[in-house]
Amino acid sequence: MIVCGDDALAHRLAAELRQLYGEPVTLVVPQRTGHGARRPASPGPRGRRTSALLGRMTPAVARTAVVSDEPAVDVPLLEADEPDEEVLREAGVERAEALALVYDDDEINIRAALTARRLNPRLRLVIRLYNRKLGQHLEALLDQAAAVADPGIDPLVLDASTTVLSDADTAAPALAASAIAGTSKVVQADGLLLRAVERTPPGRGQVADEGLCTLALLSSTVNDPAGSEGSDGSGTVGPQLLPDARTVAAATGRGTVVLEAIAPASTSSPARRWRAPGVPLGSLFSRRLLWSVTGIGAAALGLAVSSWLATGGSPLHAGYLTLLDLFAIDDPAVAEPASRKVIQLFTGLIGLLLLPVLVAGVLEALGAFRSASALRRPPRGLSGHVVLLGLGKVGARVLARLLELGIPVVCVENDPQARGLTLARRLHVPVVLGDVAQEGVLEAARIHRAHALLALTSSDTTNLEAALYARSVKPDVRVSMRLYDDDFATAVYRTLRAAHPDAVTRSRSVSHLAAPAFGGAMMGRQILGAIPVERKVLLFAAVEVGGHRELEGRTVAEAFRPGSWRVLALDTSAPDHRTPDLATARSTGYQPADRPADLVWELPDGYTLQAQDRVVLAATRRGLAELLGRRSLSLRP
Template sequence: MVICGDDGLAHRLAIELDAVCGETVTVVLPSRRDEYGSGIAALHRDPHSPVELQVSARPDEQTLLAAGVERAAALALTYGDDQVNMTAALLARGLNPSIRLVIRMFHRERGRHLERLLDRAAAEATGGGADDPALDMSTTVLSDADTAVPELVAAAAVGHGHTLQVEGKVFRGVVRPAGSPVRPTDLATLAVLSGAHQDDPASQDSPETPGAEGTQLRPDTRTAYHRQFTHGRLMLEEVTHHHAPEPPARARRGPGSWLRARLAHLPWKVFLAREVIAVFGVLTAIVLALAAATALFADEHPWWKNFYLPLLDIFTMGDPATDEVVARRILQLVAGFVGLAVLPLVVAATMNATEAFRTASASHPPEDDLAGHIVLVGLGKIGTRVLAQLRTTDHKVVAVERDPHARGVALARELGVPLLLEDASSPGVLDRARIRHSRSLLVLTRDDSENLDIVMAAREANPGVRVVMRLYDDDFAATVQRTLRASYPDAPTRSRSVSALAAPAFAAAMMGRHVLGVMPVERGSLLFTVVDVAGHPELEGRSVHEAFRENEWRVLAVGSAGVGVVPAPSRDTPAGARSGGTGLDWRPVAGRVLRAGDRVVLATTRRGLDILMTGLQPHPHDRRGERDGR
């Protein structure tokens, strides 16, 4: 496989393909001496890592030929420039019509057109063979935002774990310690680990239980049951529930109750601000003084006119007092000059209070008794999608965004999500979001320093809150995570860079359109694939129980192949499948017989995938299928 890029995503993707997927990788980078090039060079020097490094400023035709694109299985183009990625993709399709292309694109519509164009070119070059799943000449266009959402949602909702997204649902692999009971959200046992308890299933240095056997991927039901008391287990857990977001509060409670609640939350106190009280206090004192002077020196009117006439004079609304006594004329002139001085202050104070009232009224603060919710800071591109995904779960969300025109503000109001239009780094804002009573904090703004400031403030207010923070710099993210974990050892903290979030989805796409995701498990890995039952003797005509093959694959879900989930990571569904309305059954009964019209989601080993795709048993010494137990 070939990777061409100029930032941390290329580095992270190379690690993912080598360490997790066991692939032979060639990486094309602009320089060997920058931080990413030096990291790839370190992998290249490792005798156990078949990673090659090639240096080239641009992915032109000569560079692609030198990297071996004409004989490669897949090519990932991860440059930060859409034009560079498009040009290289067109060149690669011409050099190797059967290659799988995974392209990073920031412009969504352009990526959609490019995907169709390259797939059509592959079909023409192979006489329509691009549609053959055995050849898999797919083109997949991904963006950073799409690939980050599932893992951010899972991390905020339930904590650490590699994620998988299928048909709008998000799943994760979670480690259950030895002896822990099965939970309602657990779908299947993916692996029995070598240790009794292990926080990170991807670790290669797991503690061994005395007399314990090693890690067993895809164990049979009997083994999984008996070893659950002595070994940790890697379970597939459903994070989200596929239901429509709850209707806004107005629709649930009726217009009358919603209006009363909204009026009660309006920030009337802004009109009692110090400057407003001072200005109108001075105005009142002036009116009282002029009324007293009018009563003393020009008392020719009823008592109420002693207040009424000075107010008319101050606001220049009265008639000239030419026919009245001299004292009245003098007081009118004094009141006019006072009005010239005071009226600008009155207007400014009123406008400031009105603007503050309008801005604060746009917010929808949470209820005073809200607890156990997720605080989401930042409603930009990623924040908006995270909010939409979180609202398909049972978790309550409070959103914080300082820009009233951010793209996620309208969505938050439409969904009835409590919203604070303020700067989360300002004092008191997190308290108004009830951070002390929340279970998780998601910080997704574009400023790394601001993200860190918000997290540190939240940690001071609630040391035990689960924190998930998106940072752009990979090294900075790792340093922040280590420091926060050392400072707050009992509080879960995840700090992930964009490249770290995106790499697994890109790796899954490079494995082929049938691969939904890859999950590392100690020294091995599990692949989640979607397969049409028709034409597979290992599946067709067998029950779900009979289709199971120990240490090779297990049926996780069954659906109809007629409607068609497109089993490929795409722009809109990262590392998963487009929602095609197939209604996959994630708890199929063991006796259900798989028919030719069915489509199944499988958890497989690499060896199991090779058997399913080719129908041939790999050679026992095949390095690709067996390296490091994969």
């Protein structure tokens, strides 16, 4: 297998394939120094060992990359600026089983995918692409090219020959859920939202609510401030994934992760706009201007009452005369009584005061309407919201997920050209433009009244600085940070937990959350999503039963392997009418949004799985690697 990329996702994916699936992997990464297509490595025993592992590289272009520290894994490494045809040939794409293109640049991935499909029509392609609509068209194009180039290819193999994924889409549910109390994990399947929530241990005499099923037992050190269950780092005590009923009953005093509910996803309409009904005056005019208008109005009303009492006429006529005097369009009251003259003078004075207030109101309204067409400001009195720091490709997906869940959000972004600003502008989400390091930026986002902070910029130091400042303003605010370095993430998490034991702290890595989905796709099966359970990851996958002796011909109870995998749902649609992508069928318009869901949940334990069935199962990474055996996944006859 070949992995081509330019960031941490490529290294994590190579480690995933090498460690969990036991696959031979070649890693293609940009050169670190110099210019040109490739940088040769110095010859020696290390170069010869790498060349022997790869079998088709010369020591001049081959190097060894350590893609994981625990345990250390060496894979052949090829340094190249871009995966052009020459580089792909040297990496062995013509004889490769699968190719992952996970560059951060969509154009590079597309160009390399077209070249690789021409060189090897049977190659399984996994492409990282941010543009979802373009990904659908590209997937169809590459599958069609494979079918034309090799008419004898198996249709089932063809369905899995090209997979387009987005690391932002894969990690967004977990990142968004980490900032929401009561909703810890969300995965979408066939237009449905699977919500997994953390349950505290039941008290004496209480019965634990297992929901649809228990996905995991949390660590026994979950209340230890120095523990590591909130970070992506390693630790000595971890959660227990996919336990059986006996283990759950015996684990007293431990929290659980439960698949609690399955609710229809609102995919037939755009993401919910978080906005109050109507147009609040507070968003158009400042408080000082509103108080000025109120004072002038009260004075005008008092003068109208005085005119009515002084002249003895009708109240309507008195109010009419007061308005004429207020706007300076009435005749001077020369022949009128003294009381009428005094009232007219005061009314004219109030009219003079009204003129600048009206001008100020018009200017403020114009400014407010102009900002409403661009970016909203956080409304006054806002509280209980989530402050989202960073509107890059990951931040934009997390923002959309939070809005789907109906969570109020205030965004903070330093780059006026960030791709997530377009989404925020369209959905009228309040945005504060500015550097979080500058004083007053987080205050403008109402951090002191916020429920949680999601720091998702590409800079570890910026995210840490925002988290520390938010904790200084509000010590109990829930904090979730995006950190790249695992050791740094673990150290930060433990320190913050020790300093603020009563506050929730989480550190997440996008590549850590996305790598399992890409790894599963490299093995030829569809990964619906990945949810974090403390520092581990639980996968949801759609698997064809046929060809898997661990599933075929077994009942649901017999197919359950504690700690490895568990069947959750059955796809009842006919094999010829099945949706190729359960995760995005509804949301992308692949099929009608009003079509009934084909997934049946809460299967009876006695149901026997047939070869033609397709099931949705929850699995650990190692369990999925064991289930997806190489003999049943080979693309070659």
